[in-house]
Amino acid sequence: MTALTPPEGLLVPPGHGRTVRTPAQQVTFKVTGSHSRSASSFEVMVPPGFDVGAHVHTKSEELFYVLEGELDVLAFEPRVRTPDRWQRWESTSGNRVVRAAPGTVILVPPGCPHAFANPTGSPAKMFFQASPPPDHERYFDELLEILSGGGPPDHAAIEELRRRYDIEQLTPLRHGPPLEGWQSRRTPKENSPPAPA
Numbered sequence: 001m002t003a004l005t006p007p008e009g010l011l012v013p014p015g016h017g018r019t020v021r022t023p024a025q026q027v028t029f030k031v032t033g034s035h036s037r038s039a040s041s042f043e044v045m046v047p048p049g050f051d052v053g054a055h056v057h058t059k060s061e062e063l064f065y066v067l068e069g070e071l072d073v074l075a076f077e078p079r080v081r082t083p084d085r086w087q088r089w090e091s092t093s094g095n096r097v098v099r100a101a102p103g104t105v106i107l108v109p110p111g112c113p114h115a116f117a118n119p120t121g122s123p124a125k126m127f128f129q130a131s132p133p134p135d136h137e138r139y140f141d142e143l144l145e146i147l148s149g150g151g152p153p154d155h156a157a158i159e160e161l162r163r164r165y166d167i168e169q170l171t172p173l174r175h176g177p178p179l180e181g182w183q184s185r186r187t188p189k190e191n192s193p194p195a196p197a
Contacts, residue, residue: 010035017043020140022147024050024175033134039063040133042140046071046124051117053173054086057110057166061131064106064116069124073100075107075114086115086171113170139165 010031017028024047031041046069054074064073074097078089090096100106100116108114118124130136139161146157162169 020144022144024173027140029137029140032137033132036133038133039129039131040136042128042130042136043067044126044128046116046118046126047175048118048121048123049174049176051172051174052115054081054089054113054115054170055162056113056168056170057108058168059110059132059166060135061110062108062114063129064108065127066100066102066104067125067127068102069118069122070120071100071116071124071126072097072119073104073106073114073116074098075112077113081113081170084171086113087117115171117174135165139167 012030017030019026019028021027026045028043029040030043031039033040072087074086074089076089076091076093076095078086079092080089082089087097098104106114106116116126142161143158146154146161159169
């Protein structure tokens with residue numbers, strides 16, 4: 001009779017994991033689809049001025065946890081999906097964009113428009129999980145291939161890549177100096193669900 005080997009977990013020390021760097025952000029793979037059936041996990045450095053743009057996934061669920069710095073975040077269906085400046089969107093229930101400080105968690109179910117941007121002058125860091133794996137891993141790898149070709153980014157190739165990986169872009173992705181006038185009107189506490197009665 002052969003003894004079964006007990007399963008072992010995965011431990012990823014600080015600073016470890018495969019890192020993908022693009023001109024717009026740095027993503028370190030912490031847990032991949034080869035380790036987990038439920039989610040891929042990443043550590044993401046978000047430089048000043050980066051705006052992922054509002055977008056939506058029909059199949060993916062995502063979780064973001066702000067570790068350092070501040071990010072403007074959105075996770076709701078707006079009254080109107082305007083094609084620019086999601087920072088001004090508001091939901092039918094009155095939710096608005098929030099300035100997320102360290103410790104803020106954002107959960108995004110499938111079909112929910114969401115976005116994050118760094119409007120500050122300092123880098124921000126967040127923990128990011130995407131389910132199911134390994135779609136986001138493949139997306140980051142293929143995006144790096146497109147961006148490492150030299151010269152200006154191939155926007156048509158990026159658009160096709162996003163379509164293939166269930167990313168419907170609602171407002172443009174931007175990378176550059178922070179835009180003037182980004183002001184969040186509510187804190188995460190104000191946007192929290194009401195306490196049970």
